[in-house]
Amino acid sequence: MKPLLLLDVDGVLNPTGRPTPDFRRYRCTVDGTAYTVHLNQRHGVRLLELALAAGAELVWATTWEHHANDWIAPRLGLPSLPVIAMGPDDRAVSRHGEMFKTRRVADYVGDRPFVWFDDQVYQEDENYLRARQGLGEFLLIHVPGEAGLTSRHLDVAREWLTLTGLSQGRSWEK
Template sequence: MDTPLILLDVDGVLNPLQRSPGYQRYRATPNGITYRLLLNPRHGPLLTGLAEATGAELIWASYWTDTANDWIGPRVGLPILRSVPIPPRDPRYTYGGWKARHVAEWVGERPFVWLEDEPDVSDALAAGPELGPHLIVPVDPQEGLTDLHVEQARDWLEQLR
């Protein structure tokens, strides 16, 4: 079977709206635009541990695309990752809908688990081409990624093997 993928969003997942203990403030200026970030250095080890334990590959699935390797990865303790190519959003689509189209196109039939806060990605995927086995783990953008999400992903990836 193809190596399963762990698709990782940034905003609302690694970078939540609310600051909880363990998060640090950062600024990022990809393409000269300044963003304020809240990032947690526990997330990197948590996610690389998940990938190692399950034989899956971590992939950025974010509008940050490759710039996440410069601005996000080093601050949370993630290595350089491949990313789903997501072009700037066509305004006829929601953020989730546009992203889901490009995720579907890129993953093809590979199995994947997707850590994501946009609530409409499930519907958008269901309306698209046929996919391999997949699980969307919905994340609350206020709180961001927690141990519980990672456990859900681990359980699903383990039963896939």
């Protein structure tokens, strides 16, 4: 079973803090609202490398939903990716203090193993997922939103996929 690599946009690929010079600024218009995002092409390269090495599938797990394929993916050199529908933020339903995205993620992944990069995953989300029946193995990687995704987070993902034997990568990748 192919592991999934779930990607958030804001706070992961688009840091909330002051961007370093390797980020470029872009304007996006989503449903009539203009946004500014800062994106780093290296993210695209590194994520594709990780997906290839681990035999994993990249998936959007962001409130940008399908807009991420229009505004984010092409600027990072990523292909159009599958999208987890996030729907409205119905936080009132939360039972373990998990954020609304976490339930959507659980519905989507089924029993497939996954790594999830997000700036808003915390212990509550971990607890919710651990309590939920039928999920496969998973790793939540909390990415501090100020700086966004770094190679350290990608290394953690790669190591976990390898150690758990979930990596579907070819042997010459070792």
